[in-house]
Amino acid sequence: MNNLDYIINHLGEERSNYFGAVSPPVIQTSNFCFETLEEMREALKREMDDPFYTRGVNPTVAILRKKLAALEGSEECMVFGSGSAAIAAAVMSSVNAGDHVVCVQKPYSWTNTLLNKLLSRFGVECTMVDGRDPANYQNAIKPNTRLFMLESPNSGTFELQDLPAIAAIAKAHNITTIVDNSYATPLNQQPIKMGIDMTVHSGTKYLNGHSDLVAGVLCCSRKKYQEIFESEFMTFGGIISPHDAWLMIRGLRTLPIRMQRVADSTPKVVSFLENHPKVSQVIYPYSPSFPQYNLAKQQMKAPAGQFSILLKVDHLEELDAFCNKLKYFLMACSWGGYESLIFPTGALVDSQNYSESDLPWNLVRFYVGLEDPEVLIADLAQALG
Secondary structure (H helix, E strand, O other): OOOHHHHHHOOOOOHHHHOOOOOOOOOOOOEOOOOOHHHHHHHHHOOOOOOOEOOOOOHHHHHHHHHHHHHHOOOEEEEEOOHHHHHHHHHHOOOOOOOEEEEEOOOOHHHHHHHHHHHHHHOOEEEEEOOOOHHHHHHHOOOOEEEEEEEOOOOOOOOOOOHHHHHHHHHHOOOEEEEEOOOOHHHHOOHHHHOOOEEEEEOOOOOOOOOOOOOEEEEEOHHHHHHHHHHHHHHHOOEOOHHHHHHHHHHHHOHHHHHHHHHHHHHHHHHHHHOOOOEEEEEOOOOOOOOOHHHHHHHOOOOOOEEEEEEOOOOHHHHHHHHHHOOOOEEOOOOOOOOOEEEEHHHHOOOOOOOOOOOOOOEEEEEOOOOOHHHHHHHHHHHHO
């Protein structure tokens, strides 16, 4: 990536505009005023690019947008109040009533809800395919197919898609492609350079990195940015606050250091679990035992911090006992911060919102944070017994 240090530490930060402050200010305002009606009239013409009303453009958010677009290698970036909002805007900008979407199996749960429950109410149909074989996307195409929804790696079980191959299929049929790039981050994977049209992120995760805000990111072309800005973005208003944008700029400062720490620590934790008799399987894209290991190394520059295990237990009570004994791995649903986490599928038992999950009840998703890997390994050892 060109000038990574410059992008993270300086891009978009016109310090002479705000008293030479090293850290950019939080422009905590809803409105921007003008001295003459002509100025206001001209500003409204540029509402997509210049501050007029913070629901559209805010200067603090604009700094963040420039950095994220440069990291992802895209022309433009939009920042939302959540990853789900970014995904919804990207998807809804690509389909109309009667259209067809092809989506990877086992995506993020709210992506699944959007495609198979919400949009189906408006005549959009969806086919779920095993994304490990690009031919499955090719074979699922119908005359009304308008969108391929990808997530590489997937949530929970981390299957990958061959992004250049699927992008080529899509372009041959004039189909839009979107990929959720939250797992890899732009530092480790840049799908737009592989031919993908739009990338989305849960900015809550690695991009922020401190578990103190919720945000979503959508990176795309200038043309697509204009389309979404004038429709889904301004209409639904799912924006990030200026203060949260400032926090996310702060988080980006340490992104390379955090990702390097995660890349160094996670394989050590994975190696311990792969050799433990109470673990029947470890699912980790950068493990040589992973079926798509070669593709993972080809598409991603370095490993990330998430993996899953299948615990060798017969009863839910045994899963509970393991999880409850852990002291350094917190039980929580997110990831990407400084703290190490687990999310056991067993938590979904009896949950009305996730009753349709096809993940095994003894699967535990791990996220390795910034703690010393030896401390994490010792914690796992005592919990496994």
